[in-house]
Amino acid sequence: MRFLWPLLLLLVPFASAAEEVVLGLSKDKVAITTSFDGSEILIFGAVKRETPIPEGSPLEVVITITGPSEPVIVRRKSKLFAIWVNTDSVEVDRAPSFYAVATTAPLADVLSETEDLRHKVTIDRAIRSVGAPDNIENAALFTDAVIRIRRDADLYQTLENGIALDQQTLFRTAIEMPSNLTEGNYATRIFLTRDGKVVSSYETSIAVQKVGLERWLFTLSREQPFWYGILSLAIAIAAGWGASAAFRLLRS
Structure with missing residues (x-):
């Protein structure tokens, strides 16, 4: 029996790799010039299979683009003697300068909470805030403020049903990147899911540079x-x- 374990371990990778991502990008570099007013990134690809399409739950696709992350200090204003002043501040440990997540269906239907926690797909999970000082009330509101402000600036985007998937094999989406981008490498991740579980993933990057x-x-x-x-x-x-x-x- 002990001789069967190595064989079983060798079979696991082949089972998990039954469906794999073959990715393409319309561009892998974005040049920021004095006249730069934004860019559209077209992400397209296919699902590579060694076996026929599995029966049962349909295949779903999730795509994320993450800009460089950095700490953010969020301040809360309060009215003091008819003057608005900064009274509290919290440092969010890490927040992406840009974040977009696109899906083939509503996010709650294509990705379970467990998988979201593991891969940090949703915007809330992508932001890391360890904790606030003990004297700060409703510390979660500071993180919510970062999300709200960056959503209004189109820096945070949730594009549910934003990916077209044909015959559970070919997928494509277009993501608008605004003009106020931060220079750096933008990680691009593609997840294939079934029943809310990730069955395959792929990662590449887009270089955003001033020229x-x-x-x-x-x-x-x-x-x-x-x-x-x-x-x-x-x-x-x-x-x-x-x-x-x-x-x-x-x-x-």
């Missing part, structure tokens, strides 16, 4: 702040002089 004049100014501000300040001052003086000259020309 041209935008990139040069950004690098100058970080590596040569003195000369960046001098350049900014010179541009401001030139702009002021040009506006004054134009005004005098119009009056004459």
